[in-house]
Amino acid sequence: MKLTFAGTGSAFCMAAENFQSNMVLETTPSGNEQPHRLLIDCGSDARHSLRNLGYMPNDFDAVYISHLHSDHIGGLEWMALANYFIFDGHRAKLLAVKELLDPLWEHSLRGGLETSDHGNSQLSSYFDVLPLVAKTGFDWQGLHFDIIPVPHIVTNESTMFSYALFGRGEKKSFFLTTDAIFNPDAHMSLYRKADMIFQDCELGPRHSGVHAHYDELVTLPAEVKAKMWLYHYQAYDKPDAKADGFCGFIEPGQSFDLG
Template sequence: MEIQFLGTGSAFCLHNHQSNLIVKNNDQLLLVDAGGDIRFSLKNAGYHIQDIDALYISHLHNDHIGGMEYIALYTYFNPDQDPLKLFIHQTLINELWENALKAGLSSVQNKILTLQDYFDLHSIGSELLFEWQNIQFSLVPTPHIFNGTETVFTFGLMIQDMDSGYRIYLTGDTQFNPKKNKAAYDEADIVIHDCETSEFKSGVHSHYDEKNVLDSKVKRKTYLWHYQDNVIMDFDSWQKKSKKDGFRGFITKGARFVINKNGIEYKESY
């Protein structure tokens, strides 16, 4: 199994692409989230949407779904490509279609279409689990935003390679909540953590300063991504600081994890 980072930036990044990634196994590719710059980040990594077999959506912000209209239309009008499998928690489906995609996708010449016309929909229910290409994906819901009325959740992933048994915890966009995440931190062999690096804390992402108080045994297996452009502009200093503070470091665009029975290897960008 491989995990490749198409981008490592925040929603507004200009230099490093948004934080979407590819999981690869058995020569098949699953895309985790598809932000507005997905066609460019795929091209930069040497891929095209035609190479993708499946898509997982963690939550409904633009840097995670902004490329779905492109994917839907490209695959629908390509006679040589089947619809992508779409894995998504059941609570997100209606809002994804009605509030995000319907305006641009419901009408084509002489037809009215639905989400299922564009994607092979796999709704994930209370089991919070799906399997793909001998990989088990367990959904880990955590609070992202409280809008004054309700909590908006992101569905992170515990990704387990069934061949080797190794587990990778991808937090998704999440508020810092070490108590809620403790079980996932402890279970994972590697943690890929949302990491805000802006001067002012938004309160909806885990800020670097907050994570710096994590237990050393968690920090030793934690890589950081979804960071602001200030890291890119002074990457060596930020990387040195993160490692001095006990983290594994900031992930670079294009980097990969290679996971097999021999272990987990981190390889730098293309």
């Protein structure tokens, strides 16, 4: 089983060699010639980043959505229409916590997908929708995922959560933060029990307060940084993460063996 980063950039990254931070989890079960692929988030440049890896929309069995920002869901309209019109109605499973599904349709996808040649449509017209419950997680191809609600944007009026993943395979476990504020008190137990950590990381002079910034992450304990890979960065000059004790910055197209 391997995890490949289709891109490692932030929502606003315009570096020609990079794309938004969406990932492909792939496994080929024993005795099965065809690999199974789970796309983790499907951002607005997914049609380019996936093609860059050699994938088409019908190459995916399932898509997991962590939250509703466009760099994580902006490519779903493309995927839905391409599968319907070009790839013989291929249907992928759409996995997301149930609280996200209504606003995903009503506020992001309905305008482009509701009216079609088969009449008025809904989300289930294009995907096999699997509402998830955060406290129970989900299983995919022998891998169990815990779903971790992590605060992403915190205001006086409300909190926007992203739904991070803690994956447990036969040999390795990993913590994928998705988009989260720096919150070491809440995340430390996950950091310590994970074999690998994939951490979103801001760069640059401005701390937005909605992602962990490199200046904050560098203060983590050495044993945590030693298994932490950094992604979701902007197109600024990168510091020497390895010298600071991290595994490094993930490069676009880089893959990780999850055992």
